[in-house]
Amino acid sequence: MKKALREKIRLQRKSLGKDFIKTNSELIKTKLFQTDEYKKAKSILFYVSFENEVDTFDMIKEALLEKTVAVPIVQEDNIVASVIKDFSNLDSENNYKIKEPSVINNIENIDLVIVPGLAFDKYGNRVGFGKGYYDKFLKGHKTIALCFDFQIFDKVPAEDHDVPINIILSEKQILKPTSL
Secondary structure (H helix, E strand, O other): OHHHHHHHHHHHHHOOOHHHHHHHHHHHHHHHHHOHHHHHOOEEEEOOOOOOOOOOHHHHHHHOOOOEEEEEEEEOOEEEEEEEOOHHHOOEEOOOOOEEOOOOOEOOOOOEEEEOOOEEEOOOOEEOOOOOHHHHHHOOOOEEEEOOHHHEEOOOOOOOOOOOOOEEEOOOOEEOOOOO
């Protein structure tokens, strides 16, 4: 079930035009920056967008002006958060062709994690790429997922180890999930 959903969303995202991504990513950025969770956070981990995800490049650049910004680095089967001081610190690519810093600058405390994903539901369930990196990392963190509206469903498959998302933002809605 998750595999078929992943493939469906990947195909839909692949067909998106640059104007759709740019326009809707800007709308999502505006919503994100207006949330209390973002305003209160001193330190934020942003995912670095790739493959027609909600574009986080401008979000990261703007956040760097007033926040401590970290990005994920994949090491073995885990995410390590690394602080960046400037967008130019994203000077390397991992095996998935996602930009990341070549030097790790550890961070002790992260107030908010901005999470990617392929599909979400009104209960905060998230379907990612299937590696489990984020589920291991997210435990105990406040989270906001960014997605396009077509990525939100009434219900997506969830397993016991999946960590629910606190807020889901799309260009059309802000969801504060309720538990089952």
